[in-house]
Amino acid sequence: MNALNKAKALSWQQISNLVMNQYKEPDWVNGKTTSQATLRLFGQLESNVRVTLFRDHHAWCPYCQKVWLFLEEKKIPYKVRKVTMFCYGTKEAWYKKICPSGMLPALELDGKIITESDRILASLESEFGPLHMSFNQAKVVELRKLERALFQYWCRWLCYPSRNQSDEEISEQEFMQVAKVVDSALAATPGPFFLEEFSVVDCVFVPYVERMNASLYYYKGFTLRGNPELPNLTRWFEALETRDTYLGTQSDFHTHCHDLPPQMGGCYQNNTEAQLECESRVNSCTDFTLPEHGAPEPDNSKIFAAARVLKFKDYITKVNPIDDEKLDEGLRCSLTYMLTGEKVYPPQGCDAGLRYLKQRINVPRDMPIWSARRLREALELTASLAGPAQAEALPTEHRKDQNPTNFGK
Ligand SMILES: N[C@@H](CCC(=O)N[C@@H](CS)C(=O)NCC(=O)O)C(=O)O
Secondary structure, eight states: OHHHHHOOOOOHHHHHHHHHHHOOOOOTTTSSOOTTOSEEOTTSOGGGOOEEEEEETTSOOHHHHHHHHHHHHHTOOEEEEEEOOTTTSOOOHHHHHHOTTOOSOEEEETTEEEESHHHHHHHHHHHHOOBSBOTTSHHHHHHHHHHHHHHHHHHHHHSSOOSSHHHHHHHHHHHHHHHHHHHHHHHTSSSSSSSSSSOHHHHHHHHHHHHHHHHHHHHHOOOOTTOTTOHHHHHHHHHHTTOHHHHHHOOOHHHHHHHHHHHHTOOOOOOOHHHHHHHHHHHHSOOTTSTTOOSOOOTTHHHHHHHHHHHHHHHHHHHOSSOHHHHHHHHHHHHHHHHHOOOOOOOTTOHHHHHHHHTTOOTTTTSOHHHHHHHHHHHHHHHHHHOOOOOOOOOSSOOGGGOGGGGOO
């Protein structure tokens, strides 16, 4: 307590100096896949760009992730225009002119708008060639059907209330039966992917299987990645994380568990002891052993997280429910801890504000998984020095607390 009392939070200037000494701006345009990029050239000229991807601001839309991953894997130069989803704000008028339903994703290819992710992939393939195997080849069609079957049994289990324990068990068994078929499909190839190499089929499976992994853990206490009965699925998750393309689009448990309810129309927890334990591990944001990510921590994780806070600090303060000055100091205490390891007592009353922020860091929208882990950990540790106050619970019917208009352009 005494040693802590002596420690002082760094000023914004000191934090900025510390970060800028080590921060290396990523090459958004030609470097690794990142959610922050709005132009991707892969070494080509901007005049070669024929494609614009319209995807949601927060990278929550699974159908957008499918197309995004395909573009990155094929290295097709493209622009990104981000659009608001109904669950977190008002759809942009300019987008409704292009796409009256407001649905995402959409793609502009040589000036022509295409909607529906499957039609988008088919059009991209006919212009730029297949990703290992054609989208409409029989083997691919069969695996695409399998993905839809898994999706269906996931929805039945997650998105409808069970009347009793036996209902719940049947839903789990039915899901598991299809998951085992998926596992066998993966076992049928020599490598870790659905076909001989990474292909369009992996692009199709990635978005929802990633969301299944997160949501079944949190709402059902069920482990998909690492499940001993599904060794090939586990190997597939690990192999995905050897690809920079996937790592750039990958989200985490905390983000998905709280973005899915308004998108899916509700997610139902089963309240078993195991489930409650999993829920609390995810919400703590300080458990790095969740079965969500297995890649090693990059050297720059903390610096990148701090650079993102520096960039958005005014907006972060504006939307936070507590007093600006308290939040400002609490935030500096948290960054001081994250960057130097020095624990600093924050002002009384900033605990709920720091936890409010902790729960609103989104992966990959704001930063990659390891950066988010480090920042959330620092926010929680600092909040705990101030007290136990929690921010109000995240809404489940909408996520207007995430309205992107509060963050300017
Ligand atoms: N079948 C469509 C489904 C697309 C879809 O359901 N998109 C959702 C987001 S995941 C959407 O745009 N909803 C409107 C909104 O949330 O604003 C496709 O494959 O592209």
